[in-house]
Amino acid sequence: MEYQYEYFMSDALALPKDAWKPFHNAGPVLSYPKNKLLYNQGDTAFCFYYIVSGRIKTFISSAEGNERLLTIYRRGDILGEAAFFDERPRVSSAQMMADTKVVSIDRPALERCMQQFPALAFSLLRYLSATVRMLSTHLDATSFLPAEKRIVRLLLNMDSGGNHTVTCTHEELAYALGLSRVTVSRILSSLAKQGMIVLGYRNIQLLNRKKLENLIADLMENS
Known part of the structure; x- marks a missing residue:
């Protein structure tokens, strides 16, 4: 199946x-x-x-x-x-x-x-x-955006409550976005090395929302 x-x-x-x-x-x-x-x-x-x-x-x-x-x-x-x-x-x-x-x-x-x-x-x-708004946004994201932007955008959306911590696993993010777990882990590791996030057990801490938002803007300009 x-x-x-x-x-x-x-x-x-x-x-x-x-x-x-x-x-x-x-x-x-x-x-x-x-x-x-x-x-x-x-x-x-x-x-x-x-x-x-x-x-x-x-x-x-x-x-x-x-x-x-x-x-x-x-x-x-x-x-x-x-x-x-x-x-x-x-x-x-x-x-x-x-x-x-x-x-x-x-x-x-x-x-x-x-x-x-x-x-x-x-x-x-x-x-x-x-929910209706999220469905529309998600359709746009999964249809047209590169993998890194899709991951960052989803993390920012999941942190819309403002506590700067997203509770999920790499596998759940991969499932959610239709990406491989290897791709998700590689991109998250890159973001962590850049000091934008911290990877924990079943959670991801967003250290700098502004940098993540700027990253999305840069990716949009270059896509």
């Missing part, structure tokens, strides 16, 4: 870390083992999900059996909300990347949460709008 990894998202939406905290107690916590499917492409959506712990990937499948990764979600994220709100069949499948716990949010649960926490409505609107 061919995998065409494309899109890594959740750190880049710049919502407060506790934006979805009201969902934590909205229903019973459900536990799933690694590799278990949460839902399938084409399913009717009666709920969306809040991740208590673990990681989940969403992907689309072609008639030929190929899969393309869309998004990786982590603790504190929500997923499956698009099909839930527009009442259309799910356009992707979701699968556990690790042992994972989630809370299922149906309409009564959402209504209770929004009555208790009115700010949730604005957070959801902001989240949906930011």
Whole structure:
């Protein structure tokens, strides 16, 4: 089976870390083992999900059996909300990347949460709008930009909250951008040698956003 990894998202939406905290107690916590499917492409959506712990990937499948990764979600994220709100069949499948716990949010649960926490409505609107913007930006990046610019641009987007630390692995970046892990590691090592980033265990610290932004501008001029 061919995998065409494309899109890594959740750190880049710049919502407060506790934006979805009201969902934590909205229903019973459900536990799933690694590799278990949460839902399938084409399913009717009666709920969306809040991740208590673990990681989940969403992907689309072609008639030929190929899969393309869309998004990786982590603790504190929500997923499956698009099909839930527009009442259309799910356009992707979701699968556990690790042992994972989630809370299922149906309409009564959402209504209770929004009555208790009115700010949730604005957070959801902001989240949906930011997701559309990111999809457009990502399409442009994966279609036209050189590898180094795509990596730097994704790191900057993932640090839009301003804490200067991006939590991900080289492999996840490679999957997200459709690059080889060797290419990603080579470019990250080069950026580290230039003093722009520090590579850690499952994280990348951005030392100088201005230099990284200038690097993108220089690459644009030379591409």
